[in-house]
Amino acid sequence: MDDLFPSELKTRLEQVGQADIVVGIPSYNNAGTIGHVVRAVSVGLAKYFPDYRSAIVNSDGGSKDKTQEVVLSAEAGRDELLLVSHPLNASQRISTPYHGVPGKGSAFRTIFAVASRLKAKACVVVDSDLRSITPGWVELLAQPILKHDYDYIAPYYHRHKYDGTITNGIIYPMTRTLYGKSVRQPIGGEFGVSGRLGARYLEKEVWDTDVARFGIDIWMTVTAIAEGFRVGQAYLGAKLHDAKDPGADLTSMFRQVVGSFFSLMESYESVWKNVHGCEAVPMFGFPFEVGVEPLSVNTDRMMHALQQGVNDLEEIYRSFLSPSTLLDLTNFVHRNGQGFHLPDELWVRMIYEAAAAFHHRQLDRDHLLQSLVPLYLGRTASFVLEVKDSDAPQVEERIEQLCQVFEAEKSYLAQQWDPAGKEAVHAQPA
């Protein structure tokens, strides 16, 4: 693990010695926003955890815009007006470049390694581009771990109804169906982990794979649930942050997230096959209504993506979708003038058959995942059109309906997962 630490960091860690709470902030060219995040975290630590020793760790991916200097120089200054008492221990600041494959995962790994070295009881991670972070976020993500013995705290944000469609359409329904815990935002970005869970993460051999990029959030959530750690959620209000990472194109993001999830299904096959039903996950914090940023969605472009996908990728789809599913998909795409609504049952079958094909290595895994992107865009367009006039509770109700279809069809997934069962399904005429 010491290989992860440059010599300056080792020296700094020796100076710090020990910390009860470590707050990690991964960054890459975030000089414009990270100062606000560091100040909010500093005040949060001073206000809610004055008796604890704490450290703020910035794990940087080689920023060229003086992000690291901003972290070290951000002043709490007038934020002290927020404090009713002065903290016994001022939080320490550490800023270090991370090593490994470029991406969030490598940044997290360095943060967990630092937390482990400092023997931290809780480690909280927040994004460096947040504009809506408040000092309260630190409390909400760390308190359940320090005071209630939780191991993993996932964030719960109030989001726009069109936002987070990979989460709402695939990851959330599948996480709760497979692992039986209703973690509403399993790929949220912010989270809190206990010292023991952080140490467990470090033992895993995933840090040089795709998981270490966009797949890291879902990997952490599923690992925590599947390995029996105590999982909770914290209501953080709205998440407002800078425009998305320009290097993050949809295809690679989708491939990494969904690919990581499918890989985890192989790792935890014995777990999900024995899970029945789903239970609620405790929520910390006080839910309140917040305004969210307006979003524009080009559904025509998404529908066109689906049509082009079905026309051009038919040979690929034929290699992993069952004849009846492919026929339903083709009929759906070629049906004109009857509204654009992709039935949940068809969507769920496509995802389950893709997961099984990923498991059976029916075709190159990258190609399989990339071929799902047009289907995902089509499903997203269908969802957006469907909830166009719905309010937030109605949208949640709609997502709940989808989850129930995922749960009802779980036996179909198990059948597909089994080679003999899959053969039987694929041998049936359309």
Add this chain to the structure above:
Amino acid sequence: MRSLLERMFVDPFNRLADEFARVVPVVVMVLVTLIVGGFIAYVARWLTYRFLQLARFDRLVQQTGFAHMIERTGVFRSASDLGARFVQAVVWLFVILFALSAAGTPSTVGLVSRFVEYVPNLIVAGLVLLLGVLASRMASRSALLAAVNAQWPGARLIAGGVRTVVMTLAIVIALEQLHIGNVPLLVAFAIVFAGIVFALAVAFGLGARDLARQWLEAKIRASHAEEEIFRHL
């Protein structure tokens, strides 16, 4: 008189008989080798076919996507059929070499020896072609998926182009390995390839200026639309 008759008729006849006595067994042996070899090749094909059927080879090939291509040739019934016929052809090749070697004439021995020396080239060329098929398939599928996900029109055309280029390159390398064509082939390939690229550039730049402008505008609009889009995660 007797000596003259012997020299005129008996001696040539004897020589002919000697020649026959020397050649006929060889011919018979070659024929027997070919007949028995043909039978062995047929049995090898039959056994290979059964074995591949039992091993579910067709299903395996179907998963790689090659099955469709094999069926489309119209020559082979299935991947197992192709495999079995390949084994039969290899056995036939050995049988013919054995028969030629058994003939023992300077020309057949020379032919066999030249062929044996040529075998490594054949193997390398075969491997190059096999790799070419696999690489062209992989590359064309990657290109197809990238083009579809970028919503480019003519995605299949792009994929077909990628496959053709990779396959042509593999064929040129294989032929070069077999010492067929060599420099003229390479030059021809370079000229044709450069010609295609130039023709496409001219066609797109001059003949389809409007299309080029519309396409670029659409791309720019699309990238702006992408910026407006919501977060997927």
